[in-house]
Amino acid sequence: MCGIVGLVKFHDDVTSHEVFSMKNMLEEINYRGPDGEFFHINGREAFGFCRLAINDITHGDQPFVNDDESIIVMVNGEIYNHHDLKSRLKRKRAFRSRSDCEIALYLYEDYGINFLNFLNGMFAITILDKVRQKLFLIKDRFGIKPLFYNFTGERIIFASEIKALFQYPDCPRTFDWMEALSDSWLAGHVSNSVTPVGSFFSGIENIAGGHYIEVNLRNKTVNTKEYWNITKVPIHHLSKNTIIEKYINLLESSSTKCLMSDVDIGLFLSGGIDSVSIGHFAAKHTEINSFSVVSRSTIVNGDAEYALKAAQHYHFNEHFADFNEYTMDYSIDDWKSLLWLCESPYCSAEQLYKYHLHKFAKHTNPNIKVILTGQGSDEFNGGYSQLFSERDSAWATFMQSLNILDKNKEMNILNDPIHTWDNLFQGNLLKNNFFKTKNNPYLNYVYSKYRDIQMYNCWMEDRIAAGNHIENRVPFLDHNLIELALGVEENKYADLFFDKNILREGLLKYTNIPETLVKRPKVPFYYGKGVKSTRHLILNILKKNNYEIIDYAFNKNNFVNIDSIYHFAKTIENHHDLENIEFLTRLINMGMLDQMSSDLSVKVKDTNQISIPPRINIHKFNLGQNEALTINTLHVPILKENIDILMPLHENNLLYITINNSIEYLVDSRDDYEWFTFLSQINGIKSIEDILSQNNLNLEDIKETLEESIFLDVIELKPIFEDQSPSSKA
Template sequence: MCGIGAVARIDGGHLDAGVDGLLERLAQVLAHRGPDERELLREGPVGLAFTRLSLTDPDGGSQPLTLDDGSLTLIANGEVYNHRELAASLPTGTRMRTGSDCEVLLHLYRERGIRFLDDVRGMFAVILWDRRAGRLLLARDRFGIKPLYFHRNASRIILSSEMKALFLDGETPRRFDWDTALTTPALAASPTFSEAPVTTWFEDVNAVPAGTIMRIDLNGGHTSEHPYWSFPGTIRDIPRTADDFVERYRALLADSVRECATADAELGLFLSGGVDSAAVAALAAAQDVPLHTFTVLSAATYRNQDAEYAHRVAEKLGLPNHQVLFDGEHVPTAAEWKRLLWLTETPLCSPEIYYKHELHRYAKVARPHLRGMLLGAASDEFNGGYSVDMAGGGDWHDFTVQLAAMTRTGRLRDRPDLAPWWAHGNAGLLTDEAVADLTGAAPGDPYHEYLAGQYRKIQQYNVWHEDRSAAGSGIEARVPFLDHRLVELAAAVPPHLRPQLLWDKQILRRGVRDLLPEDVAARPKTPFFYGPGLPHTYRMLTRMLERDGGALIDEALSAPGAERYLNADGVRDRLRQAVADPTSSQIEMALRVVNLGLLAAMAVDLPPATRSTPSGSVRPSLSVQDWAGQRAKVELSVGLRPTLAAGLVPRLADGVLLLTRPAESDRWYLAVDGVIEYVLDGDNPTYRDLLTRVDGQTSLGMLLDDLDVTLDDLRPVLTDLTDQGLLELPGAYPA
């Protein structure tokens, strides 16, 4: 991973020495992406800034790279995984001056011209200066894993790996694009397949499209785009049977892991406990790649068993596993959240990104020489990882019905006058074919439209945040599942084989079954922090937004443009709803709105540059050798196991009331904020008998005597009631 930036005249003029200061500032802001080396170049119409994180040829892979005859110069961010294979394909006598994986791109361009990226595998963003042709070429990998942004006017263009660097140039506007942001389906979690291009969130800031080469004439600014790959790609020799698909998928994944795990520096792996990261770990271990693995240990990952499964996988494979602890009392400060938000540059900044950012920070401190991190990301998107959840308890047919409905919803957005025909119930009065005709949409395969939506989604969210959360600690994120050969193969599965291969990621599960314990290979998909542990994460967010009297919300609402676009009362009401119901997704929408305002303010204020070495304290880790034997310790550490003592005095939480009727002495009703939520009767006598005795004055010891039970008998009930926010036990949980 590196940081790249450039300034170029596109009106036929040359840069003067006045741009040197801007190039230096670009390098400073991008230093966290490349803490090992910094190089600047200004010559004629082009100025380049490069910061390097060395993973390949640390002694000889410096950039900019220039051909012997001086005709071509290149800076690149990322990795060309098949660079040795590509170098071997060059004409006899071609001399490689370095061991850099990116040098081969210069020779490929000289030999093949605009087709120079056709056979390249990897993740990269490239700025190539063709001196003889007077052109600048900009390119990104097929999935946009590596970022490249630009702002241009009539006379010049400025480019950078991160948008914050562009704002150092006085000619780049520093305005948040409220209109585009609020109509971006990804931000509103709209249940449709969006065809909107990836947004940068800021006015007059653009991204080089994924899978595309942009060619810019430096003597007039004429620009042309040349896509060298488009989703879903094509493959030769499509397998005939399900077994053939599985066999080829396994071979390609093993090859992708081998390529991603090849480096001249230490690598690690995020191990979630799911089959995706477990498969990457197993394939890397089978190739004797030494890896330290890192896992989030929180109340949420304890409850959904992610942390425990990660420990088991690492133990079986003989890999060290760091269980990075997020206790129940940990809440990010306003300053921490703003630093993360500015690092990621997206209002989609979320708890998932926060957890991963903290994992990277821990990894960098625990393993100072670590340079790269393998991930299990992007398997769900193309291997059917969301099929079971979207089917709502049904099967593949129900999944495809849901996809058709999402396709229809997207089409009706363009023709709202047709929506009433689908306004009542699931069975509309028009056929999908009629909707397609009336909206002018070409009929298509809903599953392929779904995949195309996932392709856009990973660019807007997944690879965006994986790149930034790693870069903030001077680490490069590597994503084996985004080898284009794997994605093309999964997309080529014919309709009659999809239920066998793409229902619940069977193409992957069957492919790695021999490498993993059966229960790991077959383990159902568990969302990162959703499920039984969701309230713990949501409470962390609500407490962050409540802190200091809601200072973050106030700051967001006072940002440029916020008064026009944001309803202050509505934002605060969402927070109140989230506080009242820790399972409500209202907090995620409220957080996104706050992120909008904070980004708008930070674009004007320009916070300090990110440091590649983590500053401040990092999360601790918990050594777990025997999960079953240390369960009590783990529960206590994550804030799930109360330290029960006879002297504690339980009390009902605010807003919780117990109600009964004289005629129903054995039946009680539990009301929360005036609404009856639970019925307590003979089906759950322990809950009823305990709660009816809680008065805020009687100690736990006296209640135990009255109920004739022990602390261990009552522990599950007390934990459940406190976890649901119905009962308070002051002093029971670790501070």
């Protein structure tokens, strides 16, 4: 993880004022590389690089320059096969470091831009070739590492993040409302999207994965070129068993290569098959620190339980962070800082949680600079197939859903009158074959996920990790793995890609991972059954000071109806499930980015200014037997010895839960009336059944929160005395 900025002029030498601007650009993103800043300024070029030192901590400074200083190279990322690539060099070189990135300089010297075909890794690379008078800006095959640019007839500027470009005086700073409002994912439109990757800012170009731009410095032109295309992966004719075996071997190889580091390595362990498989292979080679979340959602969906099982099975140095929406208090300024870090309307509760999980990991072990994650497995292995076929768990049902996505994508391309005809018949007038899509719907779906990987998954993971001086690595996005999966013949899709069967079968057959971990169904991350608590957390941020954030986002906007947004917010607030809060958040994000890009007053907060989730010890819970999570309504709920419930005077809608006389939880009846009522009735005598019946509550109303409270050792259940009946305890 590093930061790149650069300026190349076409006519005149770089001035001192432009050097100052370039240094401001690097300063804006210096959290990407806190271990050192380096500059190359000469004639018409000025480059800056901030480094997060991971490999060859002492000698890996950049830019890299060849012997006659005719080629200048900067690399953000990792080239995992750099040792093997040394054998491809046409002549011996005296390497100045052990850095994996230095190989890019000498490969380019020998092979020109075709050297990209040799690379295995994640990278954003800039190359200035003074002899050929060309500048190359390059992205890895999946756009894992970011790189943006702004081009005029006089100069080109480029940087790892958009906010850095804004520090250059004549760079445009206009939020592109049309692009944002037209984005099908942001709008929640049930459709595939294969539109080009963008930046959400006018004049700021985002280089797509598998592409590079070639800037001809003689004639001042920019051309986009492709060196890898996900839609052109050749079909192979391997048997199912051969594919599965090869897939597991490639995954082990990729996971092992991602361990390349001179610093400590961590793993985000959800307890799902993706993170468990990476942990399994990584644990063979190094000590792993695992980081997991304990929250209402992860208790209900089983993530906390299975993360503990996996951590104990592999003897990870496990760490569990306590995420509680009642004690996590974020200001509007906190949200602004997070949004500016992410610089995308997609910023949501997931980014808030993951940012703090990164911070928790860094605080727990300051030497950690690398975190392994499971990004990419769901997208390219059929991880969402069960979600799309929930009522009828079968490949055919999954395909029916994908046909709908495909049809909607094509409808988006067609003109409005055709929409009108189809809508008259409730969407049933035109069959799928009318649209003549040339690919199998599954492939079209995967190509859409390829865009999501670039515009959401990798983009967001990069930013929230960078904000904590950490680099995320993604073993499932090795291009060899993806090419194997995409080269599968169509008649094998159902066997291999329904519910990630390619991964599950392979792990069962070729590893000793416990079957209970391999066969565990996929669950939503922070959503699913616990979605209401997540939505409450975001609502509490948005509604601060009577929705002050809406005024900030739109008070200078002359084409958005701000009264309508306030009304929409109030409607959501009064809805039991806080439905549509995600859309409100995205829209507010758009307005805030518009505002922030124009005044540039917001800065990314230093990580020391952000609160750290507390660590929680869950070793004592016998999760494997689920004893603590069993609810018997004839039992009496009692508070643990060090727990008290307090109701403040003159605030009859609030309850405080204290642990060792310290307030740890706040329960507001306006947010969760059922749980508030249940807590207020706990007296050590009434059974659960008594409390429910006397207050007209249902067990389902409070079950999730009660399970969490038992899990966190706040409440315990005691059997009722045999000589007493529930009715006698009123």
